[in-house]
Amino acid sequence: MKFRVLDHTADVQIEAFGSSAAKIFENSAAGLFSQIADLKEIRPRGEERIQLEAKSLEALLVDFLNELVFLHSTLHYLFSEFNVTLSGTRLECTARGERIDRRRHKLKNDVKAVTYHMLEFNTREGYARFIIDV
Secondary structure: OOOEOOOOOOOOOEEEEEOOOOHHHHHHHHHHOOOOOOHHHOOEEEEEEEEOOOHHHHHHHHHHHHHHHHHHHHHEEEEEEEEEEEOOOOOEEEEEEEEOOOOOOOOOOOOOEEEEEEEEOOOOOOEEEEEOOO
C-alpha cells in the first residue's frame, strides 16, 4: 500500500508509506493528487522539475506538497508519477502528468494547501501523515 486516507473531521488526512524517505515523498504526492482526481485517469505526458531545500524532512514535505498544489493551481496540471531524490533535506523531483481535461478528469476536491497540523514524518517506521486543507 502506497498511501491511505484517514478519517478527519473537516479536511483530508493522508498517511503515506515507503521503504525510504524518498518513497514516502513520492507516495505522499500520489496521496495528495488522489484527492484531486483519479490517478488512473492522469496520463504522464509532460513533466515539471522541482528543487527545494528546507531545515527538516517535515518542513521539506510540506513545502514539496504545497509546491505541487501551486503548480496544479497555476498550470492547471494533474500529476500522477513522481520521481524523488533526496540528499539530506534537499529534494529534486520530476513530476509527470498532464493538463486538466474536464472531459476526462473528474475533479474531486479543491485543495488549498497542506498544513503542519498533526504532521508526522517517521523514516524509521516508514510513514508520513499530513492534513490537506480542502
